[in-house]
Amino acid sequence: MTCRYCDGIAKKENIVFEDETIAVMLHHAPAMPGHLLALPKEHFTIIEQTPDKIVRKMAVTANKASTALIQVLGATGTNLIIENGTAAEQQVPHLAINIIPRVDGDGLNFQWQPKKVSDEQMGLIELQLKEQTKSLGVEAEKKEPIMLDDAKAKGEAVQKSNYLTRQLRRMP
Numbered sequence: 001m002t003c004r005y006c007d008g009i010a011k012k013e014n015i016v017f018e019d020e021t022i023a024v025m026l027h028h029a030p031a032m033p034g035h036l037l038a039l040p041k042e043h044f045t046i047i048e049q050t051p052d053k054i055v056r057k058m059a060v061t062a063n064k065a066s067t068a069l070i071q072v073l074g075a076t077g078t079n080l081i082i083e084n085g086t087a088a089e090q091q092v093p094h095l096a097i098n099i100i101p102r103v104d105g106d107g108l109n110f111q112w113q114p115k116k117v118s119d120e121q122m123g124l125i126e127l128q129l130k131e132q133t134k135s136l137g138v139e140a141e142k143k144e145p146i147m148l149d150d151a152k153a154k155g156e157a158v159q160k161s162n163y164l165t166r167q168l169r170r171m172p
Contacts, residue, residue, distance in 0.1 A: 005094040038062040039096040075101035
């Protein structure tokens with residue numbers, strides 16, 4: 001199976017930015033001129049398959065690409081959209097954040113009709129989601145352990161210094 005986005009990345013087609021894990025390319029069928037895609041270079045179909053580290057980097061990259069669209073094209077806003085799965089009308093099975101430049105009166109319409117939900121249904125949905133998302137918090141990135149040099153490893157006392165102590169030593 002071939003992937004249109006993986007092929008585009010490999011051929012460097014319409015790439016405006018790339019690093020070791022993320023590429024930003026112009027969309028092949030843009031909703032507006034300047035419509036960009038921020039996507040991982042490694043193939044992931046949906047966000048649930050993608051490592052958190054890559055999702056975070058995609059979000060930061062999309063934010064910076066959005067800023068570029070505002071500065072370069074004079075957009076007065078952007079829509080950031082992830083089509084996540086076929087039910088969400090994902091056309092290419094490769095995770096991507098669509099970054100669409102917007103201006104007042106551009107004719108794009110992302111409005112939907114709100115669905116009627118009873119208070120009872122809403123309460124049940126809320127309880128179920130609260131239960132399912134109890135441990136949803138973002139894990140802190142693990143820091144590398146601090147390695148001691150040989151002198152410290154042999155048991156020599158380690159002097160702790162703080163801001164106030166350093167300032168006192170500077171006084172004449």
